[in-house]
Amino acid sequence: MFTGYNTKKRVNERYKIIGFISSGTYGRVYKAESRNANPPNSKLFAIKKFKPDKEGELQYSGISQSAIREMALCTELAHPNVVHTVEIILEEKCIFIVFEYAEHDLLQIIHHHNTGGQGGRQAIPARTIKSILWQLLQGLVYLHRNWVMHRDLKPANIMVTSAGKVKIGDLGLARLFYKPLQSLFSGDKVVVTIWYRAPELLLGSRHYTPAVDLWAVGCIFAELLSLRPIFKGEEAKMDGKKTVPFQRNQMQKIVEIMGMPSKERWPLLTSMPEFPQLSSLAAGNARFHRPQGLENWYQGCLKNNQYPPGSGPDTPGPEGFDLLQQLLEYDPQKRLTADKALLHPYFTSHGNPSENCFEDSKIKYPVRRVSQEDNDIRTGSLPGTKRSGLPDDSLIGRPAKRLKEG
Amino acid sequence: MASSYWDSTQKKFWTFSKPQLALERKRLEDSERNVVNMYPLPDRRHLSIYFYHQLSKMARPLGIRQQALATAQVYVRRFYVRVEIRRTNPALVLATALYLACKMEECPQHIRMVLAEARHCWDTSFNDISKIGECEFTLISEMNSQLIIHHPYRSLAELQSQFQLTQEENSLAWSIINDHYLTDLPLLHAPHVIAITAMFLAVVLKPTQGGLQVHAAGVASALQALGNARGGAGQGTQNRVQKLVDWLAESTVDIEAVVECTQELISLYEIWDSYAEKTCKDQIAKFVKARGLEK
Ligand SMILES: Nc1ncnc2c1ncn2[C@@H]1O[C@H](COP(=O)(O)OP(=O)(O)OP(=O)(O)O)[C@@H](O)[C@H]1O
Ligand SMILES: [Mg+2]
Numbered sequence: 001m002f003t004g005y006n007t008k009k010r011v012n013e014r015y016k017i018i019g020f021i022s023s024g025t026y027g028r029v030y031k032a033e034s035r036n037a038n039p040p041n042s043k044l045f046a047i048k049k050f051k052p053d054k055e056g057e058l059q060y061s062g063i064s065q066s067a068i069r070e071m072a073l074c075t076e077l078a079h080p081n082v083v084h085t086v087e088i089i090l091e092e093k094c095i096f097i098v099f100e101y102a103e104h105d106l107l108q109i110i111h112h113h114n115t116g117g118q119g120g121r122q123a124i125p126a127r128t129i130k131s132i133l134w135q136l137l138q139g140l141v142y143l144h145r146n147w148v149m150h151r152d153l154k155p156a157n158i159m160v161t162s163a164g165k166v167k168i169g170d171l172g173l174a175r176l177f178y179k180p181l182q183s184l185f186s187g188d189k190v191v192v193t194i195w196y197r198a199p200e201l202l203l204g205s206r207h208y209t210p211a212v213d214l215w216a217v218g219c220i221f222a223e224l225l226s227l228r229p230i231f232k233g234e235e236a237k238m239d240g241k242k243t244v245p246f247q248r249n250q251m252q253k254i255v256e257i258m259g260m261p262s263k264e265r266w267p268l269l270t271s272m273p274e275f276p277q278l279s280s281l282a283a284g285n286a287r288f289h290r291p292q293g294l295e296n297w298y299q300g301c302l303k304n305n306q307y308p309p310g311s312g313p314d315t316p317g318p319e320g321f322d323l324l325q326q327l328l329e330y331d332p333q334k335r336l337t338a339d340k341a342l343l344h345p346y347f348t349s350h351g352n353p354s355e356n357c358f359e360d361s362k363i364k365y366p367v368r369r370v371s372q373e374d375n376d377i378r379t380g381s382l383p384g385t386k387r388s389g390l391p392d393d394s395l396i397g398r399p400a401k402r403l404k405e406g
Numbered sequence: 407m408a409s410s411y412w413d414s415t416q417k418k419f420w421t422f423s424k425p426q427l428a429l430e431r432k433r434l435e436d437s438e439r440n441v442v443n444m445y446p447l448p449d450r451r452h453l454s455i456y457f458y459h460q461l462s463k464m465a466r467p468l469g470i471r472q473q474a475l476a477t478a479q480v481y482v483r484r485f486y487v488r489v490e491i492r493r494t495n496p497a498l499v500l501a502t503a504l505y506l507a508c509k510m511e512e513c514p515q516h517i518r519m520v521l522a523e524a525r526h527c528w529d530t531s532f533n534d535i536s537k538i539g540e541c542e543f544t545l546i547s548e549m550n551s552q553l554i555i556h557h558p559y560r561s562l563a564e565l566q567s568q569f570q571l572t573q574e575e576n577s578l579a580w581s582i583i584n585d586h587y588l589t590d591l592p593l594l595h596a597p598h599v600i601a602i603t604a605m606f607l608a609v610v611l612k613p614t615q616g617g618l619q620v621h622a623a624g625v626a627s628a629l630q631a632l633g634n635a636r637g638g639a640g641q642g643t644q645n646r647v648q649k650l651v652d653w654l655a656e657s658t659v660d661i662e663a664v665v666e667c668t669q670e671l672i673s674l675y676e677i678w679d680s681y682a683e684k685t686c687k688d689q690i691a692k693f694v695k696a697r698g699l700e701k
Contacts, residue, residue, distance in 0.1 A: 005540045005541075005543040005544050005547070007547075008547065059534075059535075059536035059539065060535075060536045060537075060538075060539025060540040060542070060543065061517065061535055061536060061539050062505070062517035062535065062538065062539045062542065063509075063539075063542060063546075065509045065514050068506070068509045068510060068553065069509075069510075071546070071551045071553070072510060072551060072552075072553035072554050073554075074551075075415060075550065075551040075552050075553070075554075076410075076414065076415055076552070076554050078413075088550075088551045090543050090546060090547045093543075145410070146410040146413075147410055175512070176554070
């Protein structure tokens with residue numbers, strides 16, 4: 001270009017950085033306030049700064065595919081239950097996505113109940129859970145209607161504002177799934193943090209669908225109820241090989257509760273690439289033949305967390321179990337869709353879910369921690385990950401944190 | 407037709423009326439009046455044909471899919487609504503648009519490969535990936551990060567099954583859609599309108615007539631058929647064209663828009679005959695050299 005890239009907006013002119021929130025896989029997230037809002041600190045923002053393409057790189061070397069996806073999707077999408085993108089600033093080799101600020105996220109909320117602000121572990125109120133799930137599903141219906149699969153739903157990626165509004169965040173792995181043309185199944189093979197990964201993905205399916213997001217919703221529902229990840233498997237590492245390993249331990253955790261999937265309930269099971277692994281899993285493992293059963297898990301969980309027995313507004317009750325069971329359905333074709341899940345009696349019996357998940361709750365959640373360790377968004381150091389020359393996330397598995405791409 | 411088109415940034419920010427688009431361009435040219443007068447350029451459609459050839463040349467060895475090529479073409483067209491072409495090095499803009507489109511269409515290419523192909527097919531002197539990287543920032547920023555493109559191919563696939571188009575009709579319609587990227591139509595009409603136009607033309611023109619070389623008679627009958635649709639459903643002839651016309655008349659599709667698209671495509675085919683690659687190449691080279699844009 002004749003004049004070189006000239007930024008039209010400068011992040012520091014428009015925002016005042018208050019502190020540093022988190023260093024994610026792709027960059028850093030800062031808390032900020034607007035410089036020209038009235039009154040000045042009336043509005044808060046989270047600014048996600050993408051790492052420049054290469055560590056310490058002073059030259060432009062191309063934006064990573066996932067940053068491109070995230071920018072494009074954030075610009076395109078608008079829904080009360082999806083984190084709102086205020087603007088995107090491209091400035092001197094850096095990309096900043098400015099989001100509305102959310103004071104909490106589900107990970108933090110679950111953590112708070114686990115450690116208990118006051119006197120130990122304390123269950124999340126049933127109404128809070130219902131409202132969270134309701135809002136989460138509304139956001140998901142919107143995404144799926146717009147042909148967007150999130151692919152990385154997990155508590156850390158689901159934001160909650162201080163007004164109790166649930167907002168789906170982190171569209172870094174989200175993809176469009178237009179049917180006739182997009183060859184969705186090429187490219188990246190592994191998605192979704194392992195604990196929330198749907199069985200069809202674990203079994204190597206190439207034809208995955210938005211149903212993967214609903215499995216994750218099921219896992220999140222279970223985690224809100226029990227305050228622990230329901231299937232907490234250990235990640236099998238890549239071992240430097242290019243093939244994606246079978247996530248044996250994760251599959252095992254699922255089977256221990258859910259029992260073995262059967263081809264009677266899941267007709268396409270036997271055509272899954274990793275299907276043969278399944279029988280080898282069963283060999284010599286007693287729990288496979290006597291799985292706990294989701295119902296037992298559920299009843300145990302309600303009891304442990306002292307939800308009242310029976311049915312009513314203060315317990316997820318039998319309706320909750322039925323919903324959970326339909327979300328954690330092995331066969332992706334039988335699994336509830338987001339639309340259908342919203343119609344489930346869980347949401348209609350005992351009053352409608354609130355649009356504010358904190359309504360009627362006396363629990364005070366701590367505010368998001370910000371540190372002052374790095375307050376300079378323009379020059380702030382970036383977590384050191386070396387980049388390969390790979391153009392996308394095609395060959396890269398995804399451990400707890402997703403690996404970056406080149 | 408994806409529900410998402412209706413709320414898309416494409417519809418909201420990148421679909422213009424003809425006068426609007428003309429105004430945008432005039433404003434741009436006025437802001438660079440001197441240069442514009444000094445370096446006249448060929449018809450925009452000729453330039454588009456030239457750009458398309460250059461993009462294809464880069465894309466072919468890399469095995470890039472048609473849809474990514476189409477996206478790149480739309481990016482280029484959008485970009486040049488915002489930035490006067492004579493301020494840019496088109497070779498760089500094309501290479502960058504292709505590089506970016508590949509990422510958006512889920513067929514990413516390494517920036518080095520794109521650079522190599524760009525150098526191979528233009529005798530340009532940018533030889534550094536950072537040029538493409540920088541131009542990517544410009545491109546994204548001019549497009550306000552609105553990178554998702556809704557193409558007519560998807561609507562065509564739906565129409566194909568609805569109307570049971572033959573293989574030949576379908577591939578003719580497909581290539582008509584490919585051709586519409588050489589015009590302003592992607593900035594003027596919704597993708598399903600383009601798809602319907604393409605299907606309609608394909609059925610009227612019959613694939614045997616071989617794609618681009620459109621018969622005057624075929625075109626006349628297409629327009630006449632559309633005229634009938636405007637006047638309400640016709641009776642009588644039970645051929646496929648008539649069925650289509652009836653369907654159009656009864657549907658909520660904007661027939662005026664289909665007529666407009668048809669005319670636009672037809673005038674593209676007419677002007678195609680006078681396309682001369684060398685003229686495009688030379689006239690671009692002139693301002694690029696004179697203004698030192700190749701660096
Ligand atoms: N809108 C927001 N308001 C407040 N905090 C946010 C917001 N968005 C993100 N965060 C915080 O920043 C963290 C990282 O954000 P995000 O998940 O988008 O980035 P990431 O790089 O993809 O991270 P990871 O790989 O850990 O998922 C979130 O887990 C959350 O703690
Ligand atoms: Mg995240």
